Amino acid sequence: MSYVDEVYDRVVKQNPGEGEFHQAVKEVLDSLRIVIDANEEKYRKAALLERLVEPERIISFRVPWVDDNGQVRVNKGFRVQFNSAIGPYKGGLRLHPSVNQGILKFLGFEQTFKNSLTGLPIGGGKGGSDFDPKGKSDREVMAFCQSFMTELSKYIGADQDVPAGDIGVGAREIGYLYGQYKRMTGLYEGVLTGKGLSYGGSLVRTQATGYGLIYILDEMLRRNGRELEGKNVVISGSGNVAIYASEKAIQLGAKVVALSDSNGYIYDKSGIRLDVVKEIKEVRRGRIKEYANEVASVAYTEGKGIWTIPCDIALPCATQNELNLEDAKSLKANGCFAVAEGANMPSTREATDFFLENGMLFMPGKAANAGGVATSALEMSQNSLRLSWSFDEVDKKLHEIMVGIYEKTAKAAKRYGVKGNYVAGANIAGFEKVVEAMMAQGIV
Structure with missing residues (x-):
C-alpha cells in the first residue's frame, strides 16, 4: 500500500463519522500523489503526511x-x-x-x-x-x-x-x-479581521471574497482564450460572497441571471438587479424570495434546481457539497463551460471529476475563494502598521494576489504533467510551501 493510501486509511479510522474531513483529505492527497510518491522515503521518515492531516x-x-x-x-x-x-x-x-x-x-x-x-x-x-x-x-x-x-x-x-x-x-x-x-x-490589537472601518477594519474586506473570485475567474478565462464579457452567470447563494461576485462580474460585462438561498432561487433572464438584492439582504436581512415581490417579471422557485438554469459560467457560493454529479451534468448539457468555487468545497468529488474529465474550466475553492483571507491578512498588516490603505490600494493588492494564485496553480499543474488541472495545481502549490516550512522546523 502506498504512503498516501496508508495515511488516508488512518484518517478514516481515527476520525469516524467526519465525512467532509475524509472527503477533503482524500481530494488533496489524491492530487498530491504524484509529488508524494516522488519523495516517499523522505516524507515517510518524517511522518510528514501524518502531521499534515492532524490538527495541531x-x-x-x-x-x-x-x-x-x-x-x-x-x-x-x-x-x-x-x-x-x-x-x-x-x-x-x-x-x-x-x-x-x-x-x-x-x-x-x-x-x-x-x-x-x-x-x-x-x-x-x-x-x-x-x-x-x-x-x-x-x-x-x-x-x-x-x-x-x-x-x-x-x-x-x-x-x-x-x-x-x-x-x-x-x-x-x-x-x-x-x-x-x-x-x-x-x-x-489586530486579533480579528473583518472589523468595522472605525476600529481597524480594511476597505475592500466586505467585497474581497466575491471580487477575488471574479478576478481569478477572469484570469483563467483569458489564459484559455475566453472572456467574461457578455457571458451569462449563475451564482448560488445570496450572501456576502454571492453579492459581491455579482457586482464585480456585472462591472466586467457579464450578466448574472440567478441567485439562491437555502430555500430556493430566483431566475431573472434580463439580469439580476443588484440594488434590489442588496436592499433585501444587507438592509432588511430578508430572504431571496422577496426579490420576486420587488421585480414583478421574476419567479421564485423553491428547492435546489438552480443548476438546471442555462448559463455559460457557474459560481457555487453557498456551502459545501451543494453541487453534485447530476448538477454537473445539467450544467454541461445546458452550455456551461467554466465553474469557479466561491464557497469551501461546494462541489462533490464526483462533480469535480466530471468537470475535469469533460474539459470544463474548473477552479477549486482553495484558490478561487482565497480573496477573503488574503484581504484579512492585508487588514492584519494595516493593524500592525497602525495605518489604513485606500480602497484602490487594497483592491489592487487583492487583484495582484488572485492573479498570482492563478499563476502558481497553473504552473504547478504544468510542472507535474497535468496542465489545466487546477485542482491538482492548487493543492500542489499550496502543499509545497507548507511542507518546506514543516521540514525546515523539525519535528513539531
Missing part, C-alpha cells in the same frame, strides 16, 4: 448565554488550530446549526492550503459554534458572542491565532466579539 490543536467548550425570555441556553464552541508552519492560525468563525468538529477540521485543513497559496505568512485554522443567529435579536447575538469570546480569548492573539467571519458571522458579530476580546484582555 482542537479547543472545544460550552457557550452558555441568556435569551430574551430569561432562559439560559447552551451551545458548543470550537476552534481548530490546524497548521502554523507558515504563520499564525488564520480562518473564519462559522455560526450555523450544522457546525461540528468534523466540518471545522475539513475547513481548517482546506484553509491551510488556501492561505499558503496567497503567499502571505498565515497558517490554517477554523472555528465556530452550532448557534444559529437567524431570528435572534441583537441582544441575544451579543450575549452569545460575549460568552463565546470569553472562552476563546484564552487561545487567540494577533501573533497566535486571528479569526475572521464566515457563515453567520458578519460585521455585527465581529463587533461584539472584538469588544469582548478587548474587554477580557485589555489589548487593542
Whole structure:
C-alpha cells in the first residue's frame, strides 16, 4: 500500500463519522500523489503526511448565554488550530446549526492550503459554534458572542491565532466579539479581521471574497482564450460572497441571471438587479424570495434546481457539497463551460471529476475563494502598521494576489504533467510551501 493510501486509511479510522474531513483529505492527497510518491522515503521518515492531516490543536467548550425570555441556553464552541508552519492560525468563525468538529477540521485543513497559496505568512485554522443567529435579536447575538469570546480569548492573539467571519458571522458579530476580546484582555490589537472601518477594519474586506473570485475567474478565462464579457452567470447563494461576485462580474460585462438561498432561487433572464438584492439582504436581512415581490417579471422557485438554469459560467457560493454529479451534468448539457468555487468545497468529488474529465474550466475553492483571507491578512498588516490603505490600494493588492494564485496553480499543474488541472495545481502549490516550512522546523 502506498504512503498516501496508508495515511488516508488512518484518517478514516481515527476520525469516524467526519465525512467532509475524509472527503477533503482524500481530494488533496489524491492530487498530491504524484509529488508524494516522488519523495516517499523522505516524507515517510518524517511522518510528514501524518502531521499534515492532524490538527495541531482542537479547543472545544460550552457557550452558555441568556435569551430574551430569561432562559439560559447552551451551545458548543470550537476552534481548530490546524497548521502554523507558515504563520499564525488564520480562518473564519462559522455560526450555523450544522457546525461540528468534523466540518471545522475539513475547513481548517482546506484553509491551510488556501492561505499558503496567497503567499502571505498565515497558517490554517477554523472555528465556530452550532448557534444559529437567524431570528435572534441583537441582544441575544451579543450575549452569545460575549460568552463565546470569553472562552476563546484564552487561545487567540494577533501573533497566535486571528479569526475572521464566515457563515453567520458578519460585521455585527465581529463587533461584539472584538469588544469582548478587548474587554477580557485589555489589548487593542489586530486579533480579528473583518472589523468595522472605525476600529481597524480594511476597505475592500466586505467585497474581497466575491471580487477575488471574479478576478481569478477572469484570469483563467483569458489564459484559455475566453472572456467574461457578455457571458451569462449563475451564482448560488445570496450572501456576502454571492453579492459581491455579482457586482464585480456585472462591472466586467457579464450578466448574472440567478441567485439562491437555502430555500430556493430566483431566475431573472434580463439580469439580476443588484440594488434590489442588496436592499433585501444587507438592509432588511430578508430572504431571496422577496426579490420576486420587488421585480414583478421574476419567479421564485423553491428547492435546489438552480443548476438546471442555462448559463455559460457557474459560481457555487453557498456551502459545501451543494453541487453534485447530476448538477454537473445539467450544467454541461445546458452550455456551461467554466465553474469557479466561491464557497469551501461546494462541489462533490464526483462533480469535480466530471468537470475535469469533460474539459470544463474548473477552479477549486482553495484558490478561487482565497480573496477573503488574503484581504484579512492585508487588514492584519494595516493593524500592525497602525495605518489604513485606500480602497484602490487594497483592491489592487487583492487583484495582484488572485492573479498570482492563478499563476502558481497553473504552473504547478504544468510542472507535474497535468496542465489545466487546477485542482491538482492548487493543492500542489499550496502543499509545497507548507511542507518546506514543516521540514525546515523539525519535528513539531
